Amino acid sequence: xxxxxxxxxxxxxxxxxxxxxxxxxxxxxxxxxxxxxxxxxxxxxxxxxxxxxxxxxxxxxxxxxxxxxxxxxxxxxxxxxxxxxxxxxxxxxxxxxxxxxxxxxxxxxxxxxxxxxxxxxxxxxxx
Numbered sequence: 001x002x003x004x005x006x007x008x009x010x011x012x013x014x015x016x017x018x019x020x021x022x023x024x025x026x027x028x029x030x031x032x033x034x035x036x037x038x039x040x041x042x043x044x045x046x047x048x049x050x051x052x053x054x055x056x057x058x059x060x061x062x063x064x065x066x067x068x069x070x071x072x073x074x075x076x077x078x079x080x081x082x083x084x085x086x087x088x089x090x091x092x093x094x095x096x097x098x099x100x101x102x103x104x105x106x107x108x109x110x111x112x113x114x115x116x117x118x119x120x121x122x123x124x125x126x127x
Contacts, residue, residue, distance in 0.1 A: 016028040025056060034111045039112075071085060085099070
């Protein structure tokens with residue numbers, strides 16, 4: 001179920017990933033990220049607003065011209081959410097895609113994001 005709260009929080013979060021100015025990035029994270037929020041993907045884990053702000057700055061420095069774009073709606077229930085994203089290289093090509101799963105705290109901001117890279121692996125239940 002898509003909700004306004006989840007969409008608004010994810011929009012601010014996504015804009016923080018695009019923001020090159022550290023002060024403006026921190027201001028965006030203050031709107032959407034818990035003070036002790038945890039970000040985790042297959043390559044890293046950081047805690048807190050400062051940790052995430054620094055992580056995003058490092059990503060931007062390591063991937064000049066790359067852009068992270070949310071490419072789906074935000075699906076939310078019971079304080080949990082998910083959305084799909086793409087990492088676009090400087091030339092606009094899709095370099096990576098994935099899905100993030102999040103958890104909101106009691107104030108309606110992100111307390112946790114767990115990111116997965118790439119599509120789901122093939123397979124299914126075995127008989």
